Amino acid sequence: MAETYALILAGGSGTRFWPLSRDAKPKQLLNLLGDTTLLNQTITRLEGLIPKENILILTNELQIDAVREVASELPKENIFAEPAKRDTAPAVALGVGLIAARDPGATMIVLPADQLIDDVANFHDVLTDAITTAQQTESLLTIGIKPTWACPSYGYVERGAPSALAPVGIKNIPHDVTCFREKPAPELAEKFIKQGNFAWNAGMFIWSIPTVVHELELHAPELAGFISQLMESDDIKATVADKFSKLTPISIDYALMEKAAHVLNIEASFDWDDVGSWVSVAKYLDDAEGDNKSNSPLKVVESHNNIIFTESKQTQVAMLGVSDLIVVQTGDSILIANRHQADDIKKLVALLPEELT
C-alpha cells in the first residue's frame, strides 16, 4: 500500500508583518499568536495523520536554519532549501520529485506553513476523506472555505454537484469544481460571492503522485520535465542545483489548478484563517480597551480602532486622541500605519535599508 506524505511549503517571504517579519523570518516563523510559530503549529497539527518521517518541508537558503530549529523533530534530510525563489509551482514540483523518488505511488498533501486552524479533529477528518478520494480517483483535491467577503487575494473554486466519483463511506463529500480562479479582480470576486456557489481555496492540495504528474504533463510540461529529471537522477541535489533556478516563477494555482479539468473540492468543517495582515492578527489579541486591540497593557483616552503589537508583549502603551492606527514595536523599529492601508506595508518596506528588512 502506497504511503501518504505531507509537503509543507515554508518559503514565502511576506513583508506584511514588518517590522516583526524579516526576509529571514517571515510569517511562518513568527510567534504571532499563541506560544509557537505558525510553522510549528502546522507540523503539530499533522500528529496522528502523517508520520514525522513522511513530512517534508521546502524553504530557501535564507530561512533554512530557522526552519531546521522550528522543525527539529523531523528527520534532517526532510528539510530542503530551494536554490532560488521560484514561487509555489516549482516548489511543488520539487516536492513531487522528492516524494516520487521515495514512493512513486504515494499520495501527498500540500500545505501552506502559515495558517491558523484550531479544530484538529475536523481537520484530520476532512484530510482523511480527501486522501481516500485522491487514492481512489484520478482527481486533484482542494479544500474550500466558506467565503465571508469578496477578498481579492485568495483563489476561488466554483463548487458544482456532489461528485459521482466520491468513494463510498466517506463523510465529507467532494464536489465537482467547475472553475478555479486565482486572485480575481475585486469586481469578479464580488460576482462570485453574489453567485453563492464559490468557496475560497484554502491553499491545501491533495493528490496521488501519478495523478499530479499526469496533470502537470498536460498543463505544465516544464515542471513535468523537471520531475522526470529528478526521478531519473542518481544525484538529486546536483540536479536541483543545476535545474531548479531555470524554472519559470509561477504559483501552483496559476500553473496547474486554473487549467486542470479533474479538480474536486471538499468543504472545510474546521476553522481557518490565513492571517494575512496586522488587521487579521488584531481579532486574536487579548488586551482590548474599547474597540482598540493590543498584545500589551494598554490605556486609551478618546482613541478608537487602533491595533498595537509590541515584541516584548509587556510594554505599557498609552494613546490619546488617535484612531485607526497600527503601531508595532520591535527592538530596532517602530511601525506607525493607517489600519486601512495594512495591505500596503510592502510599499514602505521597499524604502527601508536592507538590514532592517
Ligand SMILES: Nc1nc2c(ncn2[C@@H]2O[C@H](COP(=O)(O)OP(=O)(O)O[C@H]3O[C@H](CO)[C@@H](O)[C@H](O)[C@@H]3O)[C@@H](O)[C@H]2O)c(=O)[nH]1
Ligand atoms: N517552498 C516555498 N514556499 C513558498 C514559496 N512561495 C510561497 N511559499 C509558501 O507557500 C504558501 C502559500 O504561498 P503564498 O504566496 O502566501 O500564497 P497566497 O498568495 O496566500 O495564495 C495561496 O493561498 C491562498 C490561501 O491562503 C489561496 O486562496 C490561494 O488560492 C493560493 O493557493 C505559504 O506557506 C508560503 O510560505 C516558494 O517559493 N517556495
